[in-house]
Amino acid sequence: MISSHTAPRVWDVMSRDVISVGPDDPRSEAAEELRLHHVANLPVVNEHMEVVGTIGPADLRRSRGRTVAQVMTRPASTIDEESPVTDAADLLLRRRLTSVPVVSHGKLVGRISRTGLVTFLCRHMWVCSSCGASQRGLTPPEFCPGCGGPAAGFQLEDSSPGL
Numbered sequence: 793m794i795s796s797h798t799a800p801r802v803w804d805v806m807s808r809d810v811i812s813v814g815p816d817d818p819r820s821e822a823a824e825e826l827r828l829h830h831v832a833n834l835p836v837v838n839e840h841m842e843v844v845g846t847i848g849p850a851d852l853r854r855s856r857g858r859t860v861a862q863v864m865t866r867p868a869s870t871i872d873e874e875s876p877v878t879d880a881a882d883l884l885l886r887r888r889l890t891s892v893p894v895v896s897h898g899k900l901v902g903r904i905s906r907t908g909l910v911t912f913l914c915r916h917m918w919v920c921s922s923c924g925a926s927q928r929g930l931t932p933p934e935f936c937p938g939c940g941g942p943a944a945g946f947q948l949e950d951s952s953p954g955l
Contacts, residue, residue: 806902815861
C-alpha cells in the first residue's frame with residue numbers, strides 16, 4: 793500500500809520476480825538468461841542471496857572468462873527496498889543504469905528499472921484532497937496549482953495512463 797501523501801518507496805515500484813545467476817555459473821548460462829528474459833542485466837548472488845555483482849551483454853563482450861565471477865561488474869549498485877523511489881530514480885540516472893537490484897537486510901528481493909519508474913508515473917497521479925487538482929510525479933507538488941494547498945493535502949491515486 794502506498795502512503796497517502798509521501799513519496800512512494802522502492803517496494804511500491806519494484807519488480808519482485810527477479811532472475812539471478814551465481815558467480816560460479818558458466819558465462820553461457822548468464823548469456824542465455826539475458827536472452828530468454830529480455831533484460832539488460834542480471835544480479836549475481838552468492839549462496840546467501842547477497843548481491844555480489846551484475847552481469848550484462850557488455851560484460852560478456854568485454855571479457856573471455858568462463859564463469860560469471862570472471863566477467864561480472866563489481867561491486868553492484870543496489871538500493872534498499874525502503875528507500876524513497878526518488879533515490880532509485882537518481883541512482884539510475886546518475887550511474888546511467890537500466891535497472892538496479894533491490895535488497896532487504898542485504899538480500900536480493902527485487903529489481904527496479906527505468907521502465908518500472910515510467911510505468912509507475914503513467915499509472916499514478918497526485919490528487920489534491922481539497923480541490924481535486926492533479927499532477928503526475930514521484931513526489932507531491934509543494935503546493936496545489938489549483939487551490940494553493942500544501943503537499944500534505946495530496947493523495948497518490950491510480951489513474952489512466954496519459955491523462
